[in-house]
Amino acid sequence: MKKGSTGLLIFIIILFGISLWVVWPNNEIRGHTGFPLGLDLKGGSQLVYSANLSGKDPSQTDAQALEGVKQTIERRVNAYGVSEPTIQIMQNEQGSFILVQLPGVKNIDEALKLIGQVAELDFREQVVGQGGNTTWVIAKAIGSSGQEEELTGKYLKPNATPRMNPNTNKIEIAFEWITEGAVLFKQITTRNLNKPLGIFLDNELISAPKVEAVIEAQGVIEGDFSLEEAKTLAIQLNSGALNVPLTEIGRRDIGATLGADSLKKSLLAGIIGGALIILFMIIYYRVSGLVACLALLVYAALTMAVFRLIPVVLTLSGIAGFIVSVGMGVDGNVLVCERLKEELRHGSTLQRAVEQSFTQSWSAIWDSNVTVFIACAVLYWLGKTFGNFTVVGFATTLFIGVALSMFTQVVVTRAFLRTVVSSGLAKSPRAYGVLEA
Amino acid sequence: MIDFVGRKHWFFLISAILIISGIISLAVFGLRWGVDFSSGTAITLHFEKEVELGQLRQELADLGYDSASIQPAGEGEFFIRLPQISSDEYTQLKQGLESGLDTKITDSSLYTVSPIIAAETVRNTVIAVAIASIGILLYISWAFRKMPKPIRWGICAVLALLHDLVIVIAIFSILGWAAGMEVDALFVTGVLAVVGVSVNNIVVVFDRIRENLKRGVSSDFEIVANCGIMESVGRSLNTGLATLFVIVALYLLGGVTIRTLILALLVGITTGIYSSLCIAGQLLVVWEKEEWSALLPWAKRTA
Numbered sequence: 001m002k003k004g005s006t007g008l009l010i011f012i013i014i015l016f017g018i019s020l021w022v023v024w025p026n027n028e029i030r031g032h033t034g035f036p037l038g039l040d041l042k043g044g045s046q047l048v049y050s051a052n053l054s055g056k057d058p059s060q061t062d063a064q065a066l067e068g069v070k071q072t073i074e075r076r077v078n079a080y081g082v083s084e085p086t087i088q089i090m091q092n093e094q095g096s097f098i099l100v101q102l103p104g105v106k107n108i109d110e111a112l113k114l115i116g117q118v119a120e121l122d123f124r125e126q127v128v129g130q131g132g133n134t135t136w137v138i139a140k141a142i143g144s145s146g147q148e149e150e151l152t153g154k155y156l157k158p159n160a161t162p163r164m165n166p167n168t169n170k171i172e173i174a175f176e177w178i179t180e181g182a183v184l185f186k187q188i189t190t191r192n193l194n195k196p197l198g199i200f201l202d203n204e205l206i207s208a209p210k211v212e213a214v215i216e217a218q219g220v221i222e223g224d225f226s227l228e229e230a231k232t233l234a235i236q237l238n239s240g241a242l243n244v245p246l247t248e249i250g251r252r253d254i255g256a257t258l259g260a261d262s263l264k265k266s267l268l269a270g271i272i273g274g275a276l277i278i279l280f281m282i283i284y285y286r287v288s289g290l291v292a293c294l295a296l297l298v299y300a301a302l303t304m305a306v307f308r309l310i311p312v313v314l315t316l317s318g319i320a321g322f323i324v325s326v327g328m329g330v331d332g333n334v335l336v337c338e339r340l341k342e343e344l345r346h347g348s349t350l351q352r353a354v355e356q357s358f359t360q361s362w363s364a365i366w367d368s369n370v371t372v373f374i375a376c377a378v379l380y381w382l383g384k385t386f387g388n389f390t391v392v393g394f395a396t397t398l399f400i401g402v403a404l405s406m407f408t409q410v411v412v413t414r415a416f417l418r419t420v421v422s423s424g425l426a427k428s429p430r431a432y433g434v435l436e437a
Numbered sequence: 438m439i440d441f442v443g444r445k446h447w448f449f450l451i452s453a454i455l456i457i458s459g460i461i462s463l464a465v466f467g468l469r470w471g472v473d474f475s476s477g478t479a480i481t482l483h484f485e486k487e488v489e490l491g492q493l494r495q496e497l498a499d500l501g502y503d504s505a506s507i508q509p510a511g512e513g514e515f516f517i518r519l520p521q522i523s524s525d526e527y528t529q530l531k532q533g534l535e536s537g538l539d540t541k542i543t544d545s546s547l548y549t550v551s552p553i554i555a556a557e558t559v560r561n562t563v564i565a566v567a568i569a570s571i572g573i574l575l576y577i578s579w580a581f582r583k584m585p586k587p588i589r590w591g592i593c594a595v596l597a598l599l600h601d602l603v604i605v606i607a608i609f610s611i612l613g614w615a616a617g618m619e620v621d622a623l624f625v626t627g628v629l630a631v632v633g634v635s636v637n638n639i640v641v642v643f644d645r646i647r648e649n650l651k652r653g654v655s656s657d658f659e660i661v662a663n664c665g666i667m668e669s670v671g672r673s674l675n676t677g678l679a680t681l682f683v684i685v686a687l688y689l690l691g692g693v694t695i696r697t698l699i700l701a702l703l704v705g706i707t708t709g710i711y712s713s714l715c716i717a718g719q720l721l722v723v724w725e726k727e728e729w730s731a732l733l734p735w736a737k738r739t740a
Contacts (some may be wrong), residue, residue, distance in 0.1 A: 040694050048554060094537040094557050248524060249551035254694070255483065255544035262726060269690040273683025280679060316695045317623060320687060324630060327680030328637070330674075334679070335641070338672045367580050368637035374572040375633035379626055382565040386558050388473070388622045391686065394698065398630065 005422070008415045016298045016398060019305035026095070029308045030337020035234030036084065037103070038315035038389055039256075041263045044103035048387060049246040051096045056244060060158065063089075066096055069244050073100060098246065099387040104256070121153030121382050123188065136198045136205070141178055141187035151188060155181025162230030171230045173221040182216045188266075189215045205428040250299040250387075266319050273323065274300075277330060285337040287426040291416045292333035299329050299408040303401050312400070318393030328372065332409035335361040340417075344429040351423045365409060372402050439670075442663040443720035452600055452716060459607025462614070468606070469613035471621035471697075472518075472548055474562075478527070478554035479548045480517045481693075486540040487513055496537040500530060508617050510693070521549055562625050569629055573598075573636055580640060584647060589724055594639045597717035601635045601708045602628065607702050609697075620697065627701025634706055638677075638713035642669045646718060658725045662718045670714060677710040 021027060027033045039046055056065040066089045077085045077100070126138035143149040160175040177185055182349035188197070189211045196208040199221050207223040223230075277296075281289035301320065312318065339357035348356060376399035383391030420426060472479045490509055497505045497517070506518040522530065527549075531542055550558075574595060581590035605628060612618035648667030654661050684706065688699045723729065 048551075049550075050553065086488045092557070094553060250554050251524060251547060253545065253547040255546045257483075257544045258481070258546055258694070265690040266687060270683065271685035272690075273686040274683040276686075277679045280675075280682070284675065297504070317626065317698055320695055320698055320702070321630075323683045323687065324634070324680070327676070327683065328634075330679040331637070331676040334672050334675045336666075338675075341671075342668070352740070360648075364641045368640045369645060370576055370580075371573050371636035371640070372630075372633035374576060375569055378565045378569040379629055382561055382625075383622075385561050386554060386622075388558075390695065390698075391626050394623075394626050394630070418552045419553050 005310050005415065005418050007420055011417055012298060014302055020302040022305035022308055023228055023301060030311055032311060034312045035308060036311055038313045038393060039101060039103055039315060040254050040316045040390065041259050042103045043254050043259035044105050045250040046143060047248060048250035049098040050249045051098055052245045053096055062096060069098060079101065121201050123151040124200055126196060128330055139188045141184040144183050149184060151184045155184065162227060165167055170222065171225055171227050174218065176218045183342050186214060186216045212264045262316050266316060270323060287420060287431045288337045288340050288417065291420055292337060292413055295333065295408050295413040295416055296329055298412050299405055306400055306404065312396055315390055315393035317390040318397040321394040321397035322401050325398050325405055328402050329405030329408065332365045332405060333413055335364055336413060340432055341434050344432055344434050354417050354421050369402050369406055373399065439667065440663060441666045441714060442659050442722050444717055448715035448719060452671045456603050459603050460606050462610045466614040468610050469618065471619035472550045473558050474555055475623040476521055476550050476552040478519045478522050481510060481546040482515050482542050483544040484513045484540045485543050488538055488540065492538060496534055500533045521551055530605050538650055558622065560654045569632065573632060592641055593717055593720040596720055597639050597712040598632060598635050600712050601705055601718055602630060604708045605631055605701055605705045619725050623695055623698040626702055627698040630702060631705025635709040638673060638709045641672065642666060642713045642718055645669050662722050666718045673710050673714055677706060680706055
């Protein structure tokens with residue numbers, strides 16, 4: 001056996017073991033058990049909104065305003081109980097867009113109402129109703145125009161900032177009212193002195209501090225939040241105080257049963273196709289075919305492990321990309337196996353034939369995969385620019401798959417073939433598919 | 438030894454027939470653009486009870502969607518194309534159909550794209566295809582930089598590649614007319630993947646010819662090329678078959694959502710095997726020997 005060959009073999013076996021462990025569905029990798037499934041496999045909806053930034057506060061950049069919209073949507077979607085939503089901002093010369101993916105949502109019509117609305121902050125006072133129940137009611141006061149008005153986020157200046165309270169050492173959010181807000185706030189704090197005042201965001205109670213003094217122009221929101229949370233909340237307040245209207249311009253729903261059905265069918269297709277490949281390789285190339293199949297198994301496990309580690313969200317097109325990459329992996333192995341047969345036919349010794357088959361096929365393997373990389377890179381960009389997750393899915397899995405298939409051909413197949421050859425288990429050229437002696 | 442190069446005029450004839458009929462089909466029928474490119478709404482509805490196509494058409498017309506194009510897509514399932522509708526309109530449409538047809542919609546899929554997104558998709562697709570073409574052209578010329586006439590190798594590879602692309606696009610044009618097959622973003626994905634795989638095949642064959650040239654197999658380029666092609670046959674067929682096993686399985690079993698991708702791959706990989714073995718190398722020989730008459734089938738006797 002060649003020097004270093006045993007070490008390499010052990011390395012491959014360990015790599016295979018680790019990959020299998022990573023792929024194993026019950027193991028939790030990066031917060032997931034099993035593969036995260038895309039919309040087309042899980043069912044769910046994708047929505048694309050166009051954001052109208054013309055009315056935003058001039059002191060904010062477009063990116064900040066959009067970030068606020070994104071956070072607001074995230075908060076709402078989470079409150080709605082969607083697991084793992086994806087919300088992305090896309091900006092280009094056509095305008096600003098927000099892409100929202102809601103996997104596994106059955107009653108999308110309800111969720112849509114939540115997303116489409118603008119964030120709303122309001123202040124509420126406690127009212128003791130009949131039977132002694134206390135309820136929160138939006139605080140109202142007489143505005144400068146003489147009309148009664150509700151104290152909501154629209155009277156906030158979009159400059160809420162998180163800060164550390166030196167007395168309590170707690171993080172709080174400082175905010176300021178515009179003039180009208182101050183007029184309302186003064187009246188409300190006066191009549192609620194020593195009573196709690198509820199601060200609600202999207203109808204959710206954030207905190208209910210006790211009013212300790214009459215306040216006019218500014219105030220703080222206390223709460224048990226970390227600096228990160230306070231920052232997030234400040235961003236949300238600022239975007240809530242802004243009006244960034246969203247218009248739905250694209251939507252894609254994939255029925256839940258269609259998704260589940262697709263997953264089952266493509267898995268079956270993959271298994272049937274894989275079995276046919278293995279059968280074909282072993283019948284046609286015998287020992288080297290078997291070796292190639294073992295290498296392909298290592299490859300499949302390794303690729304799936306990488307998918308889970310990144311993690312790649314599996315889509316139907318992503319599975320297709322993976323399958324094409326298996327095809328490319330088979331291709332590399334076929335190139336090597338064909339070379340091996342040829343070298344043996346020309347009367348090379350087995351050892352020499354194995355080494356030659358790798359050296360000779362490398363240029364073809366490398367050259368031929370570069371074009372696939374070019375195509376993948378372009379497709380990835382294309383899919384990202386208009387939020388087509390199916391195109392992105394295909395490009396991602398194909399790219400990773402082809403890169404790893406080159407690795408397995410060069411490292412794994414070679415190590416396996418060397419081991420088989422030096423073990424002396426299969427010496428006859430016939431064992432490698434050479435028919436004529 | 439099979440004489441792949443000697444039969445080149447037959448291969449050129451077959452390809453010429455395919456390409457010309459493809460171009461005619463494209464000129465006459467064009468392509469059926471899906472919502473990705475043309476904007477609008479595509480809906481797939483699955484009804485609990487059997488629904489007649491005519492009934493559904495009538496109901497949709499009653500709801501104000503006269504221009505809907507409806508295709509049956511399996512048991513109780515229909516594929517409907519409409520101009521772009523809003524989410525509210527969609528909810529009303531579903532409710533209207535449920536009450537009008539007296540059945541429940543058990544599963545539904547929707548794809549709606551506004552003209553803004555569609556216009557951008559078209560633009561980006563054009564850019565993507567242009568970048569990919571330039572990248573691959575540059576790459577091919579670089580890959581063959583050590584050949585005696587690198588440009589020739591590059592151009593022949595590109596011609597063989599275009600051959601595959603025209604056939605794939607033409608098949609979709611025919612299917613669009615005959616079976617309502619639409620061309621969507623995934624079709625573009627499939628086409629670009631075909632480009633990758635197709636160049637791959639051509640490069641492997643050219644690599645073999647290049648190696649035989651270096652080895653000095655023969656002074657006759659025709660023999661050198663034929664040797665290279667012959668030596669690649671096993672690899673090309675086996676790889677192609679292995680890939681096709683899975684692709685066919687995916688096409689027959691896999692989901693409808695990626696049908697265009699799989700079909701583009703299926704057609705592209707098949708023609709890719711053919712063009713790499715029967716077209717690319719032969720074009721090189723024609724150029725090298727300046728046997729331009731071989732390209733014209735009626736002149737083959739004199740060639």
